[in-house]
Amino acid sequence: xxxxxxxxxxxxxxxxxxxxxxxxxxxxxxxxxxxxxxxxxxxxxxxxxxxxxxxxxxxxxxxxxxxxxxxxxxxxxxxxxxxxxxxxxxxxxxxxxx
Numbered sequence: 001x002x003x004x005x006x007x008x009x010x011x012x013x014x015x016x017x018x019x020x021x022x023x024x025x026x027x028x029x030x031x032x033x034x035x036x037x038x039x040x041x042x043x044x045x046x047x048x049x050x051x052x053x054x055x056x057x058x059x060x061x062x063x064x065x066x067x068x069x070x071x072x073x074x075x076x077x078x079x080x081x082x083x084x085x086x087x088x089x090x091x092x093x094x095x096x097x098x
Contacts, residue, residue, distance in 0.1 A: 001056075002052030002053045002055065002056040003053055003056065004053055004056040004057040004059070004060050004061070005053070006050065006052075006053035007050065007053045007054050007056070007057035008046070008047070008050060008054075011028065011047065011050075011054055011057070012057060012061075014028055015028065015032075015057060015058060015061055015062065016061065018032065018062070019061070019062060019063070019066065020080065021076075021077060021080025021081060021083075021084060023077055025042075026038070026042045027039060027042040027043050027044070027047060028054075029073065030042050031051070031054060031055060031058060032058060032062070032067040032068075032073050033067070033068075033069060033070045033072075033073050034067070034068050034069060035070070039051060
């Protein structure tokens, strides 16, 4: 089993920023969309071998419903953009079950 603590800190920061509504790059978007083929194809030499820990971090850190498909990612980003446009403070999700 992969250990989420082995997820690189820069990737953790990007994932946490995604939770707050910032889009990610192609590799992390594929991971969040649960698109294995795209994630493997987009991974660089550093992150490819760490796909397991990165996925484990997503599973534990990103609230359910905010990842798992392209539709879930798109809906989350649109909702966060709308909340920011309205001047609403987005909720700070710290764990999967929040």
